[in-house]
Amino acid sequence: MQLIAKLGILADAAKYDASCASSGAPKRSSRGRDGLGATDGMGICHSYTPDGRCVSLLKVLLTNFCLYDCQYCVNRRSSNVPRARFSPEEVVRLTLDFYRRNCISGLFLSSGIIRSADYTMEQLNRVARLLREEHGFRGYIHLKTIPDADPLLIEEAGRLADRLSVNVELPTEASLKRLAPEKQAHTIRQAMGVIHQGQQAVANEPRAPRFTPAGQSTQVIVGADATDDRTLLRNAESLYQGYGLKRVYYSAFSPIPDSPNSVPLAAPPLLREHRLYQADFLMRGYGYKAGELLGQAGNLALDIDPKLAWALANREVFPLDLNRAEPALLARIPGIGLRSVQRLVTLRRERRIRYDDLIQLRCVLEKARPFIVTSDYRPAQAELRSGLLRQRLREPQAPVQMGLWA
Amino acid sequence: MIALDCDDLFDTWRKQARVLLGHGIDPADVTWSQGPMDDLLAIATPLPEGPGPFRPRVPAALLAQLEQAARYRGAQRWNLLYEVLWRVAHGDRTAMLAGDRLGSELQRRIKQVSREAHHLHAFVRFVPLPEAVAERLQLDLVAYHEPAHDILESASSHFADRLGRQRWLIATPTDGIRFDGSNLDYRRQCPGEWIDWARHAEDPGAELWRTYYRSTFNPARLNPDALRLHMPGRFWRHLPEGMLIPQLESLARQGKQRDGQALEVGLQRGKRVGR
Numbered sequence: 001m002q003l004i005a006k007l008g009i010l011a012d013a014a015k016y017d018a019s020c021a022s023s024g025a026p027k028r029s030s031r032g033r034d035g036l037g038a039t040d041g042m043g044i045c046h047s048y049t050p051d052g053r054c055v056s057l058l059k060v061l062l063t064n065f066c067l068y069d070c071q072y073c074v075n076r077r078s079s080n081v082p083r084a085r086f087s088p089e090e091v092v093r094l095t096l097d098f099y100r101r102n103c104i105s106g107l108f109l110s111s112g113i114i115r116s117a118d119y120t121m122e123q124l125n126r127v128a129r130l131l132r133e134e135h136g137f138r139g140y141i142h143l144k145t146i147p148d149a150d151p152l153l154i155e156e157a158g159r160l161a162d163r164l165s166v167n168v169e170l171p172t173e174a175s176l177k178r179l180a181p182e183k184q185a186h187t188i189r190q191a192m193g194v195i196h197q198g199q200q201a202v203a204n205e206p207r208a209p210r211f212t213p214a215g216q217s218t219q220v221i222v223g224a225d226a227t228d229d230r231t232l233l234r235n236a237e238s239l240y241q242g243y244g245l246k247r248v249y250y251s252a253f254s255p256i257p258d259s260p261n262s263v264p265l266a267a268p269p270l271l272r273e274h275r276l277y278q279a280d281f282l283m284r285g286y287g288y289k290a291g292e293l294l295g296q297a298g299n300l301a302l303d304i305d306p307k308l309a310w311a312l313a314n315r316e317v318f319p320l321d322l323n324r325a326e327p328a329l330l331a332r333i334p335g336i337g338l339r340s341v342q343r344l345v346t347l348r349r350e351r352r353i354r355y356d357d358l359i360q361l362r363c364v365l366e367k368a369r370p371f372i373v374t375s376d377y378r379p380a381q382a383e384l385r386s387g388l389l390r391q392r393l394r395e396p397q398a399p400v401q402m403g404l405w406a
Numbered sequence: 407m408i409a410l411d412c413d414d415l416f417d418t419w420r421k422q423a424r425v426l427l428g429h430g431i432d433p434a435d436v437t438w439s440q441g442p443m444d445d446l447l448a449i450a451t452p453l454p455e456g457p458g459p460f461r462p463r464v465p466a467a468l469l470a471q472l473e474q475a476a477r478y479r480g481a482q483r484w485n486l487l488y489e490v491l492w493r494v495a496h497g498d499r500t501a502m503l504a505g506d507r508l509g510s511e512l513q514r515r516i517k518q519v520s521r522e523a524h525h526l527h528a529f530v531r532f533v534p535l536p537e538a539v540a541e542r543l544q545l546d547l548v549a550y551h552e553p554a555h556d557i558l559e560s561a562s563s564h565f566a567d568r569l570g571r572q573r574w575l576i577a578t579p580t581d582g583i584r585f586d587g588s589n590l591d592y593r594r595q596c597p598g599e600w601i602d603w604a605r606h607a608e609d610p611g612a613e614l615w616r617t618y619y620r621s622t623f624n625p626a627r628l629n630p631d632a633l634r635l636h637m638p639g640r641f642w643r644h645l646p647e648g649m650l651i652p653q654l655e656s657l658a659r660q661g662k663q664r665d666g667q668a669l670e671v672g673l674q675r676g677k678r679v680g681r
Contacts, residue, residue, distance in 0.1 A: 004617050011621035012671040030570035032588055038567035044528050045636065047647060049623035050655045052632025059622060065679055074667070080676030081667075094614070100547060100572065101532050102565075103615050136570075254626040254666035258676070265664075268626055347505040357505040 006084040007094065013064035013075050014110055016256075017167075017219060018249040019142070020045075022056040022105040024214035025162040028138040035136020036099060037106070039162070043140075044105045057108040057142060058098050062086055062123055066112030070180040072169070072224040072263050074256040075112050081257065085114075088127040095131060099139055106140025106162070107131070113146065121149035121157065128160035140214070147183070147191045154191060155211075158198045162214040163246070166191045171235040175225040179262060192216065192243045199244065215246030222276060223269040224253040229299040233279055233290040240284065250276040275300040282306055285338060286331050303394040308334040311371055312386040318371040319379055322353045334393075335367030367393060408436040408451045412484060414556070416476045419484050420469075423491055428458025433492045438484035462495035468502055471516060477556045478515040486511065522553050523561035529641045530565070530576060533607040540573075543603065544586065547574040550604040550644055558583055559592045566590065577604035612646040619647040624666040625658035 023043030030037055045054035063085035064075040074081055091109065098104045109127055111120050124143050131137035142163040145154055157164055166188055170176050173185050195216045202208035218239060220232060236248040252268035259265050279300055282288040286307075293306050301309050311318060311334045320329055322344060330341045340361050344353060355377040358365055370379050370389055408431065412419035419438070426436055431454070472487050490512050493501035500506040504513040532547035540546050547569070551558075558576065562583045565574060575584040582596030593600075633651070642648030657669060 004614055007614060008617050008621045008668065009671055009674070011618050012668045015622050015624050015666065029567040031566050033570055036568070036570050036572070038564075040567075044524075046528050047619065047645065048633040048637045049619065050630050050633050050651060050658065051624045051627040052629030052636075053624070053627070054636065055619070055622060058618065060618075067679070077679035080678055082671060082674040083677045083679070094618075097534075097611065098615060098618070100534060100569070101612075101615065102530050102549070102568075139568075252627070254624055255664060257665050257667045257672060259665070270627060270629075343504050347500070347503055350500050350503065353505075360505050360507060360510040 001084055003090055003094070006086055006090070007060070009082050009084040010060045010062075010064060010086060013081070013112075014059045014061045014108075016074065016251060016254065017059065017108070017110060017144075018053075018251040019165060019217055019219060019247070020054055020056045020059060020108065021142075021163075021214075021217075021247065022140040024246065025140050026210060026213045030136070030138050033136070035138060036096060037137045037139030039105070039138065039140055046103055046105065056104065057106050057140065058095055058104045059108040060086070060091065060094075060110075062088075062091065062109060062111040062120075062127065063114055064112050065114050067115075068113050068180070068182040070169070070183065071260050072179055072221055072253060072256070078260070079256070079258055088123065088130055091127045092130050092135065095139075096135060096137065099137075104139075106142070108142040108144075110144030111146075117146045117148035118150050118153060121146045121153040125153060125156050125160060128157065132160055142214075145191050145195065147187045149191070151194045154194045155198055158195060158211045159209055161212060163217060164195050164212050165217045165219070166195070167219045168235070168239075168248075169219065169221050170225055170227065171220055171231055172225075172227055175227060179225060189243075192218070192239070192245075196243045216243070217245060217247040217249060219249040219251050222250050222252050222273050223266075224263050228297055229272070229276060229279070230290075230294045230297050232276060233283070233294055236280055237283060237290040248280060250280070271302050272299065275302060275306060279306040282310075287328065303397055304390060305334075307332070308367060308393060312390055315386055319373045320371060321373040322358075323348055323375060333368055333371050335364030335369075336372075337363075408453060409439060410436065410453065410484075411439045414440075414483075416473050419476065419487070420472075422453060423488050425453055425456075425458060426488065427462050427491065427495055428456075428460050429454045430458070430460050433485065433489040436485070436488060438488075440481075440483055464491065464494050465499070468494055471502060471512065474519055475512050475515040477519045477522075477560065479555050480515070486515075519555050519557060522555045523557045525641065526551060526553055526557055526561050527564050529637070529645060531645055532574060533604075533609045534611065535603075535607060544573060545575055545584075545603070546572045548604040548607050549574070549576045550601070551576055551578055552640065552644065553578060554640075556581075562592075563590060575600055575604060577601045609646070615646055616650060619650060620654065621668045621671065623654055623668065625654070625668075626664070626666045628655065628658040630655050 021043050025039035028039045043056055045056050047055040065083050065085060066075045066077055069076045069078055095107045109124055111124055113120050128141050128143060141161045143157050143161040145164045145166045147166055168188060170179060176183050176185055195212060198211045202211045239245045239248060250273050252270050252273035254268045255265045279293045292310060294300060300306055320333060327341050327345055331338055340363050343361055352375040355374045410422055412422060476487060490501045490508060501508050502512060503509040530549045530551050532549045534547055535545060558578055558581050566585050571587045573585060573587050577596050577600045582593050582600045584591045642651060
């Protein structure tokens with residue numbers, strides 16, 4: 001099979017992995033040296049496809065032959081898809097060619113499980129080793145980690161790659177059993193533990209060889225099973241705390257060709273995915289706890305964002321005086337982001353904050369207005385009931401088409 | 407009214423601004439010409455001589471911000487900078503902060519400029535030259551790019567970090583830059599032959615990239631607005647994948663794509679894996 005045909009199949013097979021970040025790598029440069037590639041911590045999105053997602057890395061599978069039969073996966077062994085396999089040299093060639101063209105900032109390599117977990121992991125490592133050692137490639141490398149692989153292989157991958165990821169896919173034991181019978185929650189966590197230990201071993205050793213400097217991430221599938229957002233967010237929180245994960249990715253389940261009956265054949269729940277990302281960002285960037293964002297079982301509201309939802313549920317905190325409140329609290333005002341908080345704090349050292357300043361800062365005043373006090377403004381509708389406020393601030397929802405087999 | 411021309415060079419503007427400030431000349435009494443858009447009402451009064459009596463002190467950070475904002479192509483390009491400088495020099499630091507009306511415009515320009523530098527890093531597409539041509543021109547990679555602001559000179563060393571000893575060139579409708587493996591050669595006027603090489607390089611190898619682009623797209627998640635937000639249409643014509651965008655969108659819209667699979671992959675024969 002020709003390289004171009006393989007590329008078509010193996011990129012198609014890899015697209016369901018949401019992660020395409022190339023950020024967080026240490027500073028590396030090839031200026032005046034043999035080899036190719038640089039990283040500086042900032043990711044670059046080199047293109048966007050019409051699904052609105054960024055193309056930052058060459059994201060392919062080494063092979064989409066797979067021994068596993070995960071129901072949600074287009075590459076499961078019982079799936080009737082065309083199959084292909086790259087040689088490690090072919091992946092290297094594609095990576096270097098696309099990199100030279102400035103189409104990508106690196107490689108994200110994953111694979112179906114062939115022969116054994118160890119063998120598959122060895123093959124992934126081989127590609128990374130060829131790139132790093134034979135071709136002096138200093139660009140970004142993200143390797144998928146095969147959960148049951150030998151810890152020594154995972155450690156080797158950690159020294160070669162900027163990022164490793166082990167996918168949780170389904171956060172509950174019951175769902176894994178039903179939809180991914182060959183996978184086990186405890187080996188997934190074990191692999192995360194191996195990576196986390198590798199990171200901690202070099203954490204305070206500036207001279208030690210780097211170990212996954214851009215951290216580890218994972219992905220969960222949203223909407224392939226009945227798991228609710230509360231479970232997803234709690235799971236994410238425990239991963240951030242327990243394994244120092246950099247990112248949890250949420251991937252709305254897209255229907256797959258030749259779909260088994262065990263998974264839905266509905267359009268991917270994109271808005272739900274979006275709300276989960278917002279909530280996740282609030283946990284990572286703003287210090288919200290999962291329990292604050294979603295107290296009871298169920299899903300996040302779709303008609304308002306989770307920050308607004310929290311503010312509406314906690315009216316006693318507001319209105320906040322922008323000239324007095326702590327920065328951490330300012331960041332909890334709907335419509336005012338972290339950057340604006342910084343700018344407000346700088347500005348209020350010079351003079352009192354006025355309502356117009358928020359317009360200049362391009363804050364979303366529609367949302368912020370009921371929750372703030374400035375030197376010349378106090379919300380008239382502060383007494384307004386949260387229910388009414390919500391009616392006013394909710395985003396218009398596209399009508400939901402009824403399922404054929406609801 | 408003093409009418410000045412700084413030839414769109416920051417250093418020239420800076421020297422002029424220092425003299426103006428030293429003589430206490432109000433921003434309302436000075437204007438910089440911008441190419442053909444001369445201010446017809448401005449009667450040319452010459453720049454005063456000598457540094458002038460006023461010795462302003464401005465924060466070092468301001469100079470860096472003004473230099474960055476100076477790369478912005480747009481109305482009041484140089485006038486705006488002088489107004490900011492004037493106010494800060496006279497003790498009003500809010501003129502450089504985003505909360506102020508003027509400062510907000512300054513910060514917006516800085517943001518646009520750094521966004522445009524980022525666009526350069528993201529959307530430049532190099533075409534590898536065939537070996538014989540590369541040998542003749544002493545050049546491995548060429549690219550043509552149309553930035554909206556004057557960022558080519560300041561933002562291009564990024565590619566020297568990425569491409570090691572590769573020799574490359576980026577041509578634009580105005581300026582150009584070339585790297586010979588160790589040194590950068592920036593030209594305010596892009597030489598005509600650079601433009602020729604960059605615009606007419608044949609690229610049979612681009613089909614691999616287009617194949618990747620088609621396949622990595624998930625038609626079940628069609629969201630063309632997000633694409634346009636992050637990758638404005640003005641860049642498409644110099645991207646090898648640009649011509650695919652409308653095509654892939656309309657295919658997905660026609661509803662042929664009920665799932666995530668790429669069309670051409672779905673047309674191939676499948677294979678179940680035995681155990």
